[in-house]
Amino acid sequence: VVGLGPGAADWRTPEAAAALRSASDLVGYRLYLDLLGPPLAGQARHAYDLGEEAARVRAALDLAAEGRAVALVCSGDPGIYAMAALVFELLDREARADWKRVAITVVPGISALQAAAARIGAPLGHDFCAVSLSDLLTPWPVIERRLEAAADGDFVVALYNPVSKRRSRQLAAAAGILRARRPGDTPVVLARNLGRPGEEIAVIALDELTPDKVDMLTIVLVGSTATRRLARGDGGRWVYTPRGYAAKAGKSSEDAA
Amino acid sequence: VVGLGPGAADWRTPEAAAALRSASDLVGYRLYLDLLGPPLAGQARHAYDLGEEAARVRAALDLAAEGRAVALVCSGDPGIYAMAALVFELLDREARADWKRVAITVVPGISALQAAAARIGAPLGHDFCAVSLSDLLTPWPVIERRLEAAADGDFVVALYNPVSKRRSRQLAAAAGILRARRPGDTPVVLARNLGRPGEEIAVIALDELTPDKVDMLTIVLVGSTATRRLARGDGGRWVYTPRGYAAKAGKSSEDAA
Numbered sequence: 295v296v297g298l299g300p301g302a303a304d305w306r307t308p309e310a311a312a313a314l315r316s317a318s319d320l321v322g323y324r325l326y327l328d329l330l331g332p333p334l335a336g337q338a339r340h341a342y343d344l345g346e347e348a349a350r351v352r353a354a355l356d357l358a359a360e361g362r363a364v365a366l367v368c369s370g371d372p373g374i375y376a377m378a379a380l381v382f383e384l385l386d387r388e389a390r391a392d393w394k395r396v397a398i399t400v401v402p403g404i405s406a407l408q409a410a411a412a413r414i415g416a417p418l419g420h421d422f423c424a425v426s427l428s429d430l431l432t433p434w435p436v437i438e439r440r441l442e443a444a445a446d447g448d449f450v451v452a453l454y455n456p457v458s459k460r461r462s463r464q465l466a467a468a469a470g471i472l473r474a475r476r477p478g479d480t481p482v483v484l485a486r487n488l489g490r491p492g493e494e495i496a497v498i499a500l501d502e503l504t505p506d507k508v509d510m511l512t513i514v515l516v517g518s519t520a521t522r523r524l525a526r527g528d529g530g531r532w533v534y535t536p537r538g539y540a541a542k543a544g545k546s547s548e549d550a551a
Numbered sequence: 552v553v554g555l556g557p558g559a560a561d562w563r564t565p566e567a568a569a570a571l572r573s574a575s576d577l578v579g580y581r582l583y584l585d586l587l588g589p590p591l592a593g594q595a596r597h598a599y600d601l602g603e604e605a606a607r608v609r610a611a612l613d614l615a616a617e618g619r620a621v622a623l624v625c626s627g628d629p630g631i632y633a634m635a636a637l638v639f640e641l642l643d644r645e646a647r648a649d650w651k652r653v654a655i656t657v658v659p660g661i662s663a664l665q666a667a668a669a670r671i672g673a674p675l676g677h678d679f680c681a682v683s684l685s686d687l688l689t690p691w692p693v694i695e696r697r698l699e700a701a702a703d704g705d706f707v708v709a710l711y712n713p714v715s716k717r718r719s720r721q722l723a724a725a726a727g728i729l730r731a732r733r734p735g736d737t738p739v740v741l742a743r744n745l746g747r748p749g750e751e752i753a754v755i756a757l758d759e760l761t762p763d764k765v766d767m768l769t770i771v772l773v774g775s776t777a778t779r780r781l782a783r784g785d786g787g788r789w790v791y792t793p794r795g796y797a798a799k800a801g802k803s804s805e806d807a808a
Contacts, residue, residue, distance in 0.1 A: 404661065
């Protein structure tokens, strides 16, 4: 189960690259397989459309159970809102003896929240959480409770799946929940197409966070009450969340960083 | 500001490897520089001890302001409990004109929570948060409030800096806060030396989470109420948090995974 990272091959780990090279079969969402370019000689390519997640995983497990070396390809990190959890969920629920014999390796990758953070500075510099706003698979009250907890805990919040073609209400509700507990000028980072042509990154205020500014490919990072903007030498701006070191510069830390 | 990932060179991105190769100066915690092996010909190495974070960052910015190509080296992801936030914090607070002219790139890396998750399955498969238990730089009431919020929101919780040589009370308190809101048999993943010789990974129950099982190099992942154990074919076990796809296998998802 291979994480490609957020797009650029520069962000793909050697472990992921090696897993792709040694695979007999590449299974994944068509767009991600296309990003990899043509398969190597002898490699079979099994491309799926969006919304066929369970079919993709079943196909990958079936091929692996036949003895093939299968790379189930995900963008970002397979363990963060991608395919790894579904692999184990299907293994667990369907309890198929042939699948159970398959040796599985999860190959981690850079997730969108990390790429977005790196491009804009260090907004995740202190405690943070990740919440998916997709209510296709999670009841909205569960998501709402998570957002309220994230607001109560003053976490920096990474919003995955902020909107879809048919769904924008959730982002407006999330912005409202967070706005009730942090200032309207809290920095919000909108990042799109990270590491791909057309990469866009913008910083807006929480007050300005409306669904029309965001699409399916955007990741949204909402700062905590400690998150700050900082002018860059080149006219742009950084966003960072201090961990507090500078405030206690005279005090020694015993924790590794 | 370069993230090495959790140890294994296999988890180091090509962007990070290139930044290390092209640096004139490597600045970082001695242990991480040692892991990189000897510097390339002509590269200067500036090794610091634990607890000298601000000194490391100042040295890196001073060298860069002199026109050197500096790699400030961090383990994991520089943006997640590592040096990136401190770079921007010092830039902001000290407002030095020479530092402001320095061009900064943050190079993301695989963080310990991702490596631990990948090794054990997909425990971060749904919404999660990261909390550092170090109260050297953050007042304990703030950390406690975050833990309570994480418990209220039923997040999977990654605990960074769970203990130190002088500090173990915080982990016991964190376990207590989480145990009040989730079952005692909730899976907890303890991972140590990820991607390095001596890698250890264990799964215990939340009821068994006591400071003596954990050291400074351990990352702790506490499952949510949905997190499950699954027997592996080889006698070991996986841990995963379902996202809910399998429960709605007939329902199409429009969100990319």
